[in-house]
Amino acid sequence: MKPTLKTARNLSLCLAFFLMLANKASAQKYFNVQDYGAKADSSTLATVAIQKAIAAAVKVGGGTIYFGPGKYLTGPIHLKSNINILIDAGAELHFSDNFDHYLPAVPSRWEGTMVNNFSPLFYAYEAENISITGRGLINGNGKKWWATSENFANVQPTKYMEIFKQNNKNVIAPDLKGWIERGFLRPPFIQFMFCKNVLIQGIKIINSPFWTVNPQFCENVTVQGVTIENPPSPNTDGINPESCRYVHISDCHISVGDDCITIKSGKDRDGRRMNVPAENYTITNTTMLSGHGGVVIGSEMSGGVKKIVISNCVFDGTDRGIRIKSARGRGGVVEDIRVSNIIMKNIQDEAIVLNMQYAKTEVEPVSERTPIFRNIHFSNITGVDINVAGKIVGIEELPVDQITFNDIQMDAKEGFNLLNASNIEFHQVTVNAKNGSALKTDNVTNLELNGFKTNKPLADSPVISLKNTSNVFIHNSWPKAGSPNFVSISGSKSSNFTIKNNNFKALKNPVIKSSEVKEKLVFD
Template sequence: MNINATKNTCLAIMLAACGFGASAQQKEYSWTNLPKIAKTAFKKDTINILKYGAKADGITLNTKSINDAITACSNKGGGVVLIPQGIWMTGPIVLKSNVNLHVSRAALLQFTDDKSQYPLVAGNYEGHPSPRNQSPISGTNLTNIGITGEGIIDGAGGVWRAIGKDRLSESEWRNLVASGGVVSENGKTWYPSASYVKGQSEKDAIYLKPGKALSDYESMKDFFRPNMVVLTNCKRILLQDVTVQNSPAWCLHPLLCEDLTLRNVHVRNPWNAQNGDAIDIESCRNVLLEGNTFDAGDDGICIKSGRDEEGRKRGKPTENVIARNNVVYRAHGGFVIGSEMSGGAKNIFVTDCTFIGTDIGLRFKTTRGRGGVVEKIYVKNIAMRDILGSAILFDMYYGGKSVAEGEGTKTTATKTYTADVSTPQFKDFYVNNVVCNGAASGLLIRGLPEMAIKGIHLENVILKTTKGAEISEASNITLKNVHFESKDTKPVIIVENSNNVKLDGIKYTNGADLLFSVTGERTKDISVSNTDVSKAKDKVDFKSGADSKAISFK
């Protein structure tokens, strides 16, 4: 039985019983013609790593044996490289074309915590050239590759990551300090080594600067934590059934790839893992994420395309992505786009997913300087529970923090900005059939004065939250059949400096103190229809120069 499919069928039935149906506009423009993802195909020829001298004793470093098996398999035209039952200690593994690395159910592929085994290489950080320690698993310019099997791949991430004292219990903190490393002067942060501290304190150390060699960065080598699995400019990729856990930084990072399938994969990172994203899909096209389970230290499913000018120069959007039947537990965001989205993102379809305990549910984030256009995003059949921040968030004031630490803060403007190539754009989002049981706020749409967020359409949504909705610096916004069951009803919905806002069939907490707060002299063309406003103590108030004619009731 497909539990996810059954669960979301029940969700659809429940919404239909409430009078909610699928959006005709979504049907017509999105779900009838989904992207096609080319599949991998491997020979059945199998090479067991035992043939190349590998030992499952948990002590022997099997780096050479595993890589020799992969190379031999590729040279023979491809096939399967088998990691059988046992604990296999290893250093970095480099994939080759036409090879399926198969990790057996009872196998633990354990990457060594000896950081000297990971040489510095020229890598990538948020779209910029960067020195990095070699990834535990990597592949570049490959075709037809796979990582499959029901075994476990562990990145020994704890020896790489810094961590704050407030993210550990007292006993965990004592044990960590006793293990070595360096504690900050204020006693609040543990660093893995003095080398890490040197990189942390060096301005822009993370970037590989022109004229600099990798050897120039050796003194701060530990600072350049590797992403766990990095696939660059590869085509036809399959990741299936494996558990990938405890990554030093991001866990799965496909970059500039095409035709990627990720099916029934489990990613497990500690909740306090620094930059412990589950998957960051960067400047890729034709991607299917299906039936996966993510428990992450940072964002869960994240779409990226480079940062600022470097991302715009690359000019490679992430596009043609299907994410369906996925579950995300602890993470900064369940499904996320940004904030590094300077190359753009488009034609993305998210359906039948569940988010439990994430900081934010649907999280779309950017900031001034990024540029890039995020558009044609389609979301339906989403279930959420116990969200710490906003259930649905569109934010152009991203400040680089998780919601638990404070999302980007909008401050009083001291400068007037003019839109240019560095101004990001969000437009044409369609969100349908969403239920959230528990969140700090239901909906936040926060654009920029110089660039409104445009074309956000929510339909058939139930949000049981503390606060309702805030719509700021936005245009062409539609909320149809949206139910705000919020505790804080002063007000339920705020509309600030926004226009062409259609509120149709809004439901809200019975006896709400104030239904609408209309704010800002640039707010106009708010239309409220099919909504019983009599259940609120006060219908609307006006603030900060808002005109009483800005809102109409039908």
């Protein structure tokens, strides 16, 4: 029968449909590692099989490396462009703790210094469109690695120390001082270097040898819905994006042996040499439990950190909440930071701390070695069962500058302490301190207190204690009865106070000053 025009058209449509399906299947091609020799019972090392699967995917332009349910034992996995590692529900990747499996050394960055070191467990260099996804588990098997750091006092020379020395003859040794003495440097769990379009999503990560998720010099990084659990262990930070641009961290659950999330940009001279800032990060909708800090900036921030937004997070049981730290010698600028809508409880040290004296140093002239903290803003934060509500520690030659606190509620053993700071504002801040004043200052200039109060005044302490503090504006306050004074002023450098639009009816002596304060106080 002679084909009709309609029949020909239908055949063409069917052919087009099957071609579309074929193209779609090709675009979504899966490479099951078991087809390349990997065993799902952890009986043999799967490293070579995984490498074969990745190589096969690269030949066709990329694809998904698939791990089905089961346990896989492997050494390091090196991703190439357009590769997705899919670890399905029920699948577990257990990384070998045989240090030889992580040689030869690869270009890396360690604690802010460029080195050649053991391969990270997941590694990529100058790749694009790479991802690790799924609902499975990856286990770094870090216990043996941790022992090399915890027992460093008894470290004996090993071949790994010699390999490290041979591979790092040009490394600026002082920048790694204190770590080299431990013998050699542990690898990060996931470290992608100079990559673009990175996604880590859904997986659970445990027992990292060192820092867990550590992209370096990357652009457009997303870490979403990831669970990270490391037991008490040395330097097992959760997510540490260094010198990256456009980083998005959301919907994660983190409990680790060091900081939960840390933003860094290189250390001292080597960090300034690379001079790549960490910028344009968003961190949101994340819970953080055990850890030295919830979200931390520094102390390796020599390339600068800027344009960071932290919001809608819960810190429960971390040593500190928001921590920004540096020291003389680091250099770099931390600026344009916004922290909002945060709940903190059971914080062992400070809920908020900005510390430019993280290491003991002497005063020196301002130079490229001088760190700078400025334009940092905190709002809508509630803290309960806190040790210290907040602390700002600047350096004499360059104080912390332009810091604001808005709508803060803190129940703490101690209140806020400010040293070496300028242009500080508190708006509608309530601090219920169990010991001492709710706010103490020393060597502070340009301080505004708007509606600052405590709901639980102490009979032996003024609400606010100002020492060597100048250019102060206190307004819209309504202290409750119970404190001996609302404001106590001391120090020969204290001057220029404006105290107005307050309701001091509940206090007999709302403002007092020591004899060394020469300025006459006028207030209403």
